Amino acid sequence: MMKFEYKQLHVKSNGRRVTFTNITDEVKSFVKSTGIQNGICLVSSPHTTCSVIFDEFTHDKDWNDDELLQVDMVKILDKIVPREMTESDYLYPGPKHVAFLKQLNEADPSYDADPATILNADAHIRASIFGSSETVVIKDGELLIGTVGYLYFVDWDQNRVRTRNCNVALIGE
Amino acid sequence: MMKFEYKQLHVKSNGRRVTFTNITDEVKSFVKSTGIQNGICLVSSPHTTCSVIFDEFTHDKDWNDDELLQVDMVKILDKIVPREMTESDYLYPGPKHVAFLKQLNEADPSYDADPATILNADAHIRASIFGSSETVVIKDGELLIGTVGYLYFVDWDQNRVRTRNCNVALIGE
Amino acid sequence: MMKFEYKQLHVKSNGRRVTFTNITDEVKSFVKSTGIQNGICLVSSPHTTCSVIFDEFTHDKDWNDDELLQVDMVKILDKIVPREMTESDYLYPGPKHVAFLKQLNEADPSYDADPATILNADAHIRASIFGSSETVVIKDGELLIGTVGYLYFVDWDQNRVRTRNCNVALIGE
Numbered sequence: 001m002m003k004f005e006y007k008q009l010h011v012k013s014n015g016r017r018v019t020f021t022n023i024t025d026e027v028k029s030f031v032k033s034t035g036i037q038n039g040i041c042l043v044s045s046p047h048t049t050c051s052v053i054f055d056e057f058t059h060d061k062d063w064n065d066d067e068l069l070q071v072d073m074v075k076i077l078d079k080i081v082p083r084e085m086t087e088s089d090y091l092y093p094g095p096k097h098v099a100f101l102k103q104l105n106e107a108d109p110s111y112d113a114d115p116a117t118i119l120n121a122d123a124h125i126r127a128s129i130f131g132s133s134e135t136v137v138i139k140d141g142e143l144l145i146g147t148v149g150y151l152y153f154v155d156w157d158q159n160r161v162r163t164r165n166c167n168v169a170l171i172g173e
Numbered sequence: 174m175m176k177f178e179y180k181q182l183h184v185k186s187n188g189r190r191v192t193f194t195n196i197t198d199e200v201k202s203f204v205k206s207t208g209i210q211n212g213i214c215l216v217s218s219p220h221t222t223c224s225v226i227f228d229e230f231t232h233d234k235d236w237n238d239d240e241l242l243q244v245d246m247v248k249i250l251d252k253i254v255p256r257e258m259t260e261s262d263y264l265y266p267g268p269k270h271v272a273f274l275k276q277l278n279e280a281d282p283s284y285d286a287d288p289a290t291i292l293n294a295d296a297h298i299r300a301s302i303f304g305s306s307e308t309v310v311i312k313d314g315e316l317l318i319g320t321v322g323y324l325y326f327v328d329w330d331q332n333r334v335r336t337r338n339c340n341v342a343l344i345g346e
Numbered sequence: 347m348m349k350f351e352y353k354q355l356h357v358k359s360n361g362r363r364v365t366f367t368n369i370t371d372e373v374k375s376f377v378k379s380t381g382i383q384n385g386i387c388l389v390s391s392p393h394t395t396c397s398v399i400f401d402e403f404t405h406d407k408d409w410n411d412d413e414l415l416q417v418d419m420v421k422i423l424d425k426i427v428p429r430e431m432t433e434s435d436y437l438y439p440g441p442k443h444v445a446f447l448k449q450l451n452e453a454d455p456s457y458d459a460d461p462a463t464i465l466n467a468d469a470h471i472r473a474s475i476f477g478s479s480e481t482v483v484i485k486d487g488e489l490l491i492g493t494v495g496y497l498y499f500v501d502w503d504q505n506r507v508r509t510r511n512c513n514v515a516l517i518g519e
Contacts, residue, residue, distance in 0.1 A: 002175045002348045002517070004211045004346055006312055038350045040388055040515055042213055044310050046319035048229040054478040055470055056394040060440025068437040073471050080253050080426050091241040094233025104320065111320070121245050124228055128246065131304050131477050132227040137390050137515040139352055144513050146392035147450065147457070167317050169213055169310040171175070171344055171517055173350055175348045177384045177519055179485055215386055217483050219492035221402040253426050264414040267406025277493065284493070297401055298419050304477050305400040340490050342386055342483040344348070344517055 005034040005170040011153050015161035018077075020070045022057065024150040027168055028143060037141045039172015044133035047164055049123035049157040051130035057150045070152075081129070083122045083158070090121035116159065123156035130154065138172050178207040178343040184326050188334035191250075193243045195230065196339060197323040201316060203341055210314045212345015217306035220337055222296035222330040224303035230323045254302070256295045256331070263294035285333055296329035303327065311345050351380040351516040357499050361507035364423075366416045368403065369512060370496040374489060376514055383487045385518015390479035393510055395469035395503040397476035403496045416498075427475070429468045429504070436467035462505065469502035476500065484518050 007030045011021040043052045058067045104111040137144040153166045180203045184194040216225045231240040277284040310317040326339045353376045357367040389398045404413040430436045450457040483490040499512045
């Protein structure tokens, strides 16, 4: 009998660099807990500056405790989608949008309207390139992600320490 | 009881620039109309030069009435996947493929075989990078896309005014 | 009645260039064989250096028998995510990770631990950019991929001749 199962994960962003969080164990535990044997697992970010990616875990880390493959990836991105450091780098956000974000902030303080933190056009563009979700097959109770494959939640926004949500939805039997 | 629901949306491409169409309201209305409370929503382009992306709506627009974040994104893409303006830019399409497209055009006039409009290698490569679809969680009757998240249908092809199809499929209960 | 169907495809990588394999016919045949009329089709790579993409088939090929659009795409990628030819190009893999891969190789010879073949940071980054899967709508027994749309399994790793797995999962009725 086909069923739907859902869980929300919470991940911390460091606010100084791109944050990669290995969520593989949490997703695997959730799949096990539902008893679903065959189906699909959708891992999805509701935030427009985050992505879910599938990649290898690398054992070596740099000075900042980031995995080497992630450091390599960010270095490439810094060339092709450079960081927005001031208003001459990108057109985003624009005056009306800043006013809108300030309004949002009044209603919900988790939407920070500090002008310096809003300069994240790079994070939006990177998130669209990498996509907001990954979908993986569940077969015989296991995620089909290979021996060296892992799921990472990525916060491309480097401007704010915050907690991000990650939605995991299963459809299967 | 798990069910399948389907709707095809139709969007207009301007034929002069990359066209971003905000389809969020249409997708939300469709989800509501089906009564599905929990499941997944797949939004998919059947066209090889289009993508579905998830990003913020920006209130400010440029001279062409394009949202600022989209203008920023296209400016980045013009550097990394430059437009095909003549045959020295890319190998695509090639003589056999042009002959094939001319044949298609005889059977179905919506496949324009004007050589100038076929020069769209950039649109194909951009579409593959961004991906042809996005999948979003439906929970308690709502799409989980956050407060500032929107779904856009993107036509990367800048050569033709035309109507594009966008497939929306739901599986849920 | 909603059901789950699964098949694993096997594709060969040439080990000298990026390998694009047109898997459209195999996926279509599998969909037909299940009798599913309406649902979704997830095509997913369990390998962290592979992607599934949706693009046009081009009739013309280059000297290496690669389709022109794929040659164009790889030429762009060689500029933005250059190949790792030696250890000054990327930080990946790092000494602990090489030791881990050598251990894997002792348990399973398909994990080649030859240092020269491990230099594939470019393949990992490209795979994350393009994504590990594509999901397509099934309607009235047909994949909604348009007249000129095809599914390709891409092995971005150019260092090893090997057989790769591709998972196809359907949920539908």
